[in-house]
Amino acid sequence: MTTTCQTVCKDERRRRDVRKAPLFGLDFAEPSDDQRTLVVWFLGRAPQQIEMANLTLTGGRRIRDIAIVGLQVHRQTDLTLDDFMEVAVDKPGDFSVYVLSVVAVDDHGNPTSSPMAGFDPRYASVDVEFKAACPTGLDCKVPHTCPPPMRAQPEINYLAKDYASFRQLILDRLALIMPRWQETHVPDLEITLIELLAYVGDYLSYYQDAVATEAYLGTARQRISVRRHVRLTDYAMHEGCNARAWITVTTDTFEPIDAGGIEFITSFPGVPNRTLLTHADLEPVPPADYDVFLPLLPGSGTIDLFIDHSEIRFYAWGDCECCLAPGTTSATLIDRWVPPPATDAAEAATTAATTVAGDPPGTMRVLQLKPGDVLILEEVIGPKTGNPADADPAHRQAVRLTKVTPAIDPLYHQGDYPGTPVVDIEWDPDDALTFPLCISVKAPPPDCNCLENVSVAYGNVVLVDNGASQSEVLGTVGTASTAPRCAGDCEPAGITIVAEPFTPVLSKSPLSFGVPLPACASATALLSQDPTQALPLISLTAIPAAPVCPELADPAPPCSIPPLFTFDDLADPTGLAYRLVTQTDINTRELLSRLSTATRQALAGYTGGSPLPPALKADLIADLSAQLETWQPRYDLLESGPDDRVFVVEMDDDGDGHLRFGDGRLGRLPDAGTMFRADYRTGNGPAGNVGAGTIRYLVLENETLSGVTVTVGNPMAATGGTAPEPVANVKRFAPYAFRDVIERAIIADDYAALAADNARRHTERPACSGPFLPLQGANAVLRWTGSWLTALTALDPLGREDAPPSLIEEVAAYLEPYRRIGHDLLVSAAEYIAIDLALTVCVLPGYLRAHVEVALLDVFSNRVLADGSLGFFHPDRLTFGTGLMVSSIVAAAQAVPGVQNVKVSRLERWELVEPAPGESLSDEVPPGSVLTLGPLEIARLDNDPNFPENGRLTLVMRGGR
Incomplete structure (x- = not known):
């Protein structure tokens, strides 16, 4: 079988030219559904005289000699449409390609091998595929390519993988194709080239092995490869975090500071004996000798320092032995009235904002606190000894203010002014005190007076994080x-x-x-x-x-x-200005066209022989800076x-x-x-977790604070510095991490797990949507409502028994994207079941019944006890479906000193049933000594006589004295 070569062209320009020329041509042919009619389209117009004798159909492998039995030419009246003809055949063809040609006829009416007169010789025939309309999932267009020439493949030893084997492989090949060359001396040029190629092959072989090694998580050794692998499983491999800390600044003057021009650093050997340093002081010091912390400001880039914010005292309203209990989110600070100083207009506007109604005329307040400010509450004197050295360093906490309300105490007077100015502050519930903070105590003997200012609040607080610029x-x-x-069809x-x-x-x-x-x-x-x-x-x-x-x-x-342009031009654009004036090339002219009109006019008057005028320099730098692009990580x-x-x-x-x-x-x-x-x-990782009191110096870059006394310090240690995640841990946890992340709620437990995930809900909640209320837990059940399933999700807030509507709406909106199609979602508060509990207690001789009863009321309360433990019915001890066992109640009561024995006489759900006169409530204990609750129910016993429907505790005390 012979193969005929044909010219393959991707851009068929001749087809377009035939339409314009006074020549005829065939464009394409397509079969009908029954494959007995061929619709053949012309390149433009059809000839006036064309008959069946002018058509020939050749080709075919299994079905040959297909005869043309009919012809009908359709001429379009619309000149924008091509003419076509319908050619009828006696039978369908096979799957091969046939050729339909328009040929001339001889004197006897028989077709010849020459194209019909008026037809272009290249488009006088067209390929025909009878099976073109058959269903197929493949592309119907046949690719036309020019295959490369066939080359003889040499015998290669694919086991050669190192330098020595590659060198020997090349020598063996050269011995085959160059038998006369037998030189093996090292300085020989051919040997040098052979060893160079062997080295390249050895390097490529190592690279190939490295690619195969890094292609799989189990064998990858490089950190970048492991990071990319685990990202495919939604595992976020982290590179650690830098540390953050709170800095307090004490100053003796009002001075705003640009946060972009300062640094806070730790001590280093040979540090000058002053707090304010400059970069000249740090030039001879190795950067590794100190840690750098830079301000983190969520708002403005200016730090306002106030004299009276250096130390702010609490106000106890004239009482003594006062403290802020754990969980406190509000306090009162004492303020001062002072005559307003002679200030400029800017500072006068600031001081005017601190004046409130009721203040004496001609005065101003010194405290200028506002919502968003951060205060550090610190114990500075030992509450028991009155000695500052005995202050507990753990009693320090930062709080962010959410509300600031100036007020006046009319009872006590401040100097010559009537009343005392105070400021009521509230802070975020997330910053609730975690320890008791004493405000005033009674001094030890022999003084026994009221010792105030045991704890103070520090303002001028700046958030900083570790890392040098x-x-x-x-x-x-x-x-x-x-x-x-x-130039193409769509682009120049x-x-x-x-x-x-x-x-x-x-x-x-x-x-x-x-x-x-x-x-x-x-x-x-x-x-x-x-x-x-x-x-x-x-x-x-x-x-x-x-x-x-x-x-x-x-x-x-x-x-x-x-x-x-370059970054050097931003620092000194003198040379660039000269090039812009001369306009030496097209790129310079392009930059000139991007400058502002004022700058171009100023450049037109610049000759280049004198220093660049300051105004032109500033304008040119501003225009160049406007051309810069910022890329974010x-x-x-x-x-x-x-x-x-x-x-x-x-x-x-x-x-x-x-x-x-x-x-x-x-x-x-x-x-x-x-x-x-x-x-x-x-600067990253745990190295930035410096201790308290180690950040003590302020470095100024551009600003100067002459005649100002400034003291800085970090009352609490820097925290948050985390080391990069080890590769070994990533390989261990990443393959299973996707199982821990619920992306869709399918069963009831999924709804409960998603709702109880406080960290995830806190991350996805809208910003500034009010205080975040964490949940102790959540539970959910799927119930059939007659048409579909409804996911009933109940919430158990942390530290409380009521779920406000805002919390229910927030959780419902948070769960909606995870809801399964076909499920309805209903979020509600937990169903609290009031418990009616009665105990008969026998008190040991020598104990007062009243004392034991008080202790039992504390044990079975819903409060936080004096020792920090939770009462038996505290909301955070009970959750969904937690049944009440008689044994646990007896054990809790038996642990109270003075209790000889306990009997649970009644344990049931509280019911609004009042006994008849002269009768008492019936005693009842559930079977099995366990009071069971439903999946969305939580036990509740407040023992509040005003609200018996929230649970009731009855103690029958016997014995004792």
Whole structure:
């Protein structure tokens, strides 16, 4: 069988030219459903005279000699449509390709091999496929390719994997093709080339093995490979977190400070004997000798320091031996009235805001607290001894104010002013006191007076996090190739620019990671960080690329696209200004067109021979800064768009940060010629968890505070510094992590688990939506309502028995995205079941019955006891479906000193049944000595005589005295 070669063309320009020329041609043919009629389309018009004798149908492998039995030509009246003809055949063809031709006839009416007169010789025939309309899942277009020439494959030993085997393989091959060459001396040029190729082969073989090793999670050894693998299972491998701390600043003057120009550092050997330092003081000191902390401000970038905020005293309203109990979220601070100083207009506006109704005329208040400020409550004097050295260092806590209300105490007077100015403050419930904080105590003998100011509040509090500022120019995105582009149907001619892969590595480490500050968060939430949500503290500033290569005559490599300007031009644009005036190339003219009109006019008057005028320099720098692009970090690029300026930082095993950009689909691909600068922080992990009182120095970059006394310190230790997650732990936990994350509620337990996940609900709740109310637990059941299942979800709030409507609405909105299709969702508060409990207690001789009864009332209360333990019926001890066992009740009562024995005489659900006069309540204990509850029920016994429907405790005391 012979094979005929044919010319294969992807751009069939002749087809378009035939339509325009006075020639005929066939375009394509398609069979009918019964495969007995062929619809053949012409390239434009059909000839006036065409008969069946002019048509021939050849080809076929199994079915041959198909005869044409009919012809009908259809001429279109619409000149924009092509003519076509219907050709009838006597039988369908097979699956091979047939050829329908339009040929001339001889004098006897027989067809010839020549095309019909007027037909283009290339389009006088058309391929016909009778089975083209048969159903198939494949592409109907037949690819036309030019296959490469057949080459003889040499015998290769694929077991060669190292340098020695590759060297021997090449020598054996050369011995076969060059038998006369037998030189083996090392300095020989051929031997040098052989060893060089063997080295390259050994390197590529190692690279191939490394790729195979890093292709699987079980065998991967590099941290970057493991991170990418586990991301496919939704496991967030973290790189740790930097530490955060609260700093208090004590000052003797009002002084606003720019937060971007200061640093807080720890001590180091040879530190000067002053609190305020400059960068000149740190130049001879190795950076490893001290830790740097920078301000974290959720709002403005200015820190306002107030004299009277350095130490604020609590107000006890004239009482003594006062304390703030654990769980407190409010207090009262004492304020002062002072005459307003002669200030400028700006400060006068500030002081006017602190004046409230009822204040004496011509006075102002010194405390300028506002919601959002943070105070640190600290015990400064030992409550028992009155000695400052005995103050408990654990009694320190930061609180963020949510409400500030100035008030006046009319009973006591402050100096010559009537009354005492005070400030009522409230703070976030998440910052509720975790310990009792004493305000005033009675001094020990012999003084025995009221000792005040045992605890104070510190203002001028700044949130800082660990990490020093770094900045470096990463370089310019290279140009892989630049080639002219031909004009097409949809785009004009131009130059195709392909950028090189740009994967810079940060020169300094360790890179800081931190969680973005949450909005409207408490002081506790501002310190807490989830390492899996941490992002690298880095941003990139990019200078756009110039439009063309400087070498316009030869756009092929090594032509490289430059940036529009450089970062040195931002510091000193004198040289750039001269180039803009001369307009030496097209790229400079492009930059000039992007400047503002005022700057271009100012440049027109600049000759270049004199220093750049300050006004022109400032305007030029401002215009250049407006051209800069900012790129932000992301954990991954899976949800990024093609125009998003984002990137990913991947940490290797040495702690170096590798930057990875998008590919044009998931994240923007940097253009060739773009110049990048990285501004980032270094300092990460547990090394930043410095102790209390170690951050003691303030470093000023640009500002000066002359004649000002400033003292800084961290009353509490820095926390949150976390080490990067070990690779071994990632390999152990990542394959099973997806099982721990519920993405859809299928069964009732899923609804309960999702509702009880306080951390997840806190993360997904809308920002600034009010105080967060955690849940002690939740339970859910699926019940048939007649048409479908309803997920009844009950909530058990932490530390309380009532679930406010806002909590129910919040949980319902939180669960809605996880609801299974076909399920209704109904969220409600738990059903609290009032318990009627009666105990008969026999008291030991020598004990007072009243004392034992009081102790039993405490044990079976719903309060927090004096020793910090919870009462038996405290809301946090009981949850859904927790039955009450007689044995546990007896054990709790028997543990009270003075109790000889206990009998549970009644344990049942409380019912609104009043006994008749002269009768008593019947005693009843459930069978099995266990009072069972339903899955959405919680036991409740408040023992409040005003509300007996919330549970009742009856004690029958006998014995004792």
